[in-house]
Amino acid sequence: MTLEEAKGYVLRRAKEMGLEAELLFVENRELSIRAQGGRLEELKEARQGGVGLRVVAGGRVGYAYTEELSQEALDWALEEARENALLSAKEGRIPPGRPLGSHDLLGEGLSAPLEAKRQAALSLEKALREDPRVKAVLMGGYMEREVRLALESTQGAQGAYRTGLAGLMGSFVMGEGASLKQGWDAQFGKEFHALDPGRTALELREKTARLLGARPLRTGRYRAYLEPKAMASLLMILAQAFSGKMAMEGKSRLLGRLGERIASELVTLIDDPTLEKGLLSRPFDAEGTPARPTVVVEKGVFKTFLHNSETARALGQENTGHARRGYRGPLGVGPSNLYLAPGGDLKLTDGVVITEFMGLHAGANPVSLDFSLQALGLWVEEGEVRHAVENFAVAGNLLELLQAVEGVGSDLDWVLMDAAYGSPTVAVAELSFAGA
C-alpha cells in the first residue's frame, strides 16, 4: 500500500474495532555525500517511512508502529497497539483535534542539483586540507534531510507539514609537533545556497588550530567562559529537567519549584518552534497542538515545564504544545529550538574558555543534573588567551552552574542534537576543574 492508502485503511479499521486512534505518518528523505582525498567516498540517497499508532482501548494507551505497509503488517500493528493498551495501566485519551492545514517550511531550500551538492562536499574536504597542519581528514561532507509528516486521528486532528535542513560537516586531525587534536563540527541551515564550504572549513580549522600545543591544566577552581556550542550542548541535558514527562515520572529535580528563582537573573530560556529560520521549527506538535513560543526561565525564574496533553493533565498544568514523537516511539516531550537569550557585551578577564564538552551522554546525569565532563579549552589571563589546555574535566551541578552565571554575550550560535539548542558565550563565576 502507499502511505495514503495505509492511512485510510488503518483509520477505518480502528473505527471498526471501536478504538480511538492517532496516526503519525512520517516520510524521511536523506542525502549524504562524504568526500575523501579529493574524491567521493560515500554517497547515500534514501527514503524511509512508516506509520506510528497511538490507540486508546478501555481508557488505556498502547503503541505500535510498522514500516511494512502490507495489510497483514498494518493489522498486526493495530492488534499489538490494542493489546498493549489493554495490558497497560496508564489512563489516557487521544485529545480532540481539528484541521491544522498543510504547511511547507522548506520551500526551495534543498532544490539545488545533486552535482552542486557533490561539489560542496568535495570543496569542503579540499578546503579542510589547505592547512599543512591537517594530518588526516576522517570525514568531510554534505548532508540534507527532508521530512514529510502527517497527523490524523479518529478525534478530528488532521494536518501535515514538510520541513528539512542542509549541513556541512567535517572531522579531521591537526598536528603540530607532538600535539594532536581532532576537530569535529557541523553547520546547518534551511537552505543549501546559504552554505559556504570555504568559510565553514576555515572556521573548523581555526577552531581546532587554537587548541594545538595544549598544556595540562592544574586542578583547581576557575572562572569559566562557556563558548556558545559548549553551553548549548549543556542545554540538551537541562531540557530533560524541564520536561513535563520527566517531572510526571518523578525524575526532574525541578518538580515543585515553579515560580522559584533557579538561575541567575541573566538567564532567560526560550523554546520557540515558530522561529522563521529555526532548524527544527514546526507548525504543530506530535498531537496537533499549534506551536507557539514558550518562556521556560525568565530572568532566572522557572516559569513552566514543557508539556504534552498527557503530562499537562497529570500535573494539572497548561499544555505548552511540546508533544514529541517519531513514528517508532511512544509519546514524549521535547523542545524544538531551545535557546538562552543573548545579553550584551562579554569581556574575557581570567579563567578557562571551554570550547567543547565531551562525553555528555555519560558524564551528565539528567536526573541529578550533576556533571563531570571532559573538556577542551583555552587559558585566559588579563583578558588574553595565553595557551590551550587539555586533559582535564569540569564538574558541578547544572542548577548551580545556572545560578553562577555572571555574564551573557550576544554571539548566539546553535547546535543540532535531538533538538536545536542555542546559546551565546556564558561566563560562570567558578567551576571545579580536575587536571594534573
Add this chain to the structure above:
Amino acid sequence: MLQAELLEAVLKRALAGGADFAEVYAERSRKRQMVVRSGRLEDALSGLDYGAGIRLFFGTEVVYAYTNDLTKEGLLEALETLLKAKGTLGKVDERGMGGLDFRKRAPKGLHTPKVPYGEKDKRYRLERLLEAESGARIAPEIRQVEASLLEWEQEVLIANTEGVLAEERRVRTRLFVLAVAQDGAEVQTGYAGPGKSVGLELFDLYPPKAVGEKAARQALTNLRAKPAPAGTFPVVVGPGFGGVLFHEAVGHLLETTSVAKKASVLSDKLGERIASPAVTYIDDGTLPHAWGSTEVDDEGRPTERTVLIEGGVLKAYMVDRLGHLQTGYPMTGSGRRQDYTFAPTSRMRNTFIAPGDKKPEELFEGIEFGLYAKEMGGGQVKPGSGEYNFAVQEGYIIRKGRIEEPVRGAMLVGKGPETLMRVVAVADDWENAPGMCGSLSGAVPVEVGQPHVLVSEIVVGGRA
C-alpha cells in the same frame, strides 16, 4: 525474505551499471518495549522495521541507498537512483551478463534462544518487570523505579556479487532497571541492565528481583557518596562494564574506519608495542549468546575471534570490506551497522582484556590513595588525538590498600595510548557486560569486559 532470483536481478543490474561489487542487505525486525513505573505498565510499544539497503563499490567509492519498498520495482528504483547519482547510468559491463552462483550459508544456530519469541504472553513479561520493580524497593529513600524490557528479533539477509547469500535470525533481550533515590534535596540514580543474545531465559540468568536490588543499592550508595576528588590518581577499574574504558581508549582506535585514513593515533603500528605487557585485548564476535555476537557480520562474513593486542604488541585491526580495500589488511568479520539505513563500517563486537594472573585484592595493595571505579557509565573518544573520557557510575576511595567511602560524579579522562602503557596489573576474574556503541554506522550492541585492572595514573574529574 527475498528470493534468489530477485537478488540476482538487482545485483546483476548493479554490475551492468559499472559497479565492481554490489551487496543487498534486507532486514525485518520486530521490537517490543515495556516500561513499568510505580507498580504499573506505563509505556508499551511494539514495532516492525522493514527495509533494505543496496551498496555499490566503484573501486573504493561507495554509494548506498535504502528503502522500505522490498518489491523488485522498489529495489531496482533505489538502485537506479544510485547509478544516476554516480553518473554511470547506461554504462554496460560484460560482468553483468553471467549468472550469480550463490553459496547459501545455513545458520548454525549458535545463539538461538531457548525461549522462542512467541512462547510467553505479555502478562508473563509484565509480571517479571513488576518483580524487578519490587526488588528495587529496598529503602524509603528509593522514590522512583523504572523497569523496562527490550526484546528485539532481527531477521537479516545479505547477498553480494561474490555469491554470498547469508541469512540470520538474531534475538536479543535486555532488562533495564533505573532507581532514583532521594534524601531531602539530594537526588541520585543507580541502574542495572543485563542483556544477552537470548530469549526470555534472560530472566533465569538474571533474576529480575536481584537486578532491581542491584540498581537500588547503587542509587543508595550514590546518595551517601561524597563528590569525587579531583586530580591524578592510581585507579583500579572494576570487572565487566569497566571494559568500556578500553573500548573507548583503544578499541575505537583499532577500527579501520579511522585507521585507513590515518585518522587514528594507532594507525601503522602493527607489530609494535603499544601497551604494557600485561595487556592482551581481544574482540570476539563468536562468544555464545553474547550481546554483541552474531554468526555472520552485516556484510555476510562469518564473525571471528580477533586478537588485537597480545602481551602489549599490536597484532590486528578490525577490518570491514571497505577497510580491507583501503589498507590490504584481511577482513575480520567486523562489518556492522545499526540497521538497513546505514552502510556497514568496521565495528567492535565483544571486546575485552584477557585475564591475567593476579588476585583482585593484590591490585589494591600498596595504593596509598586512589580510586576504585567499581561500575562504569559510558564514554567517548576522539581517535585522531586519542583523547577519551568515561564516567564512573559507582566509585570508592582507596586508602592504604583498602576500599573505603563511596564517591560520586567521577569522570576519568586521558589519552588512550598513554593509559595503555600505564596498566600495571591485570587480575584473573574476567567478566563481560552489554552496552550500545555509537559510531559512523549507528548504534550497535556490543559487550565490553575485563578483569580488575590497575592503571598507575588517570586524571579523575571530580570536585576540586
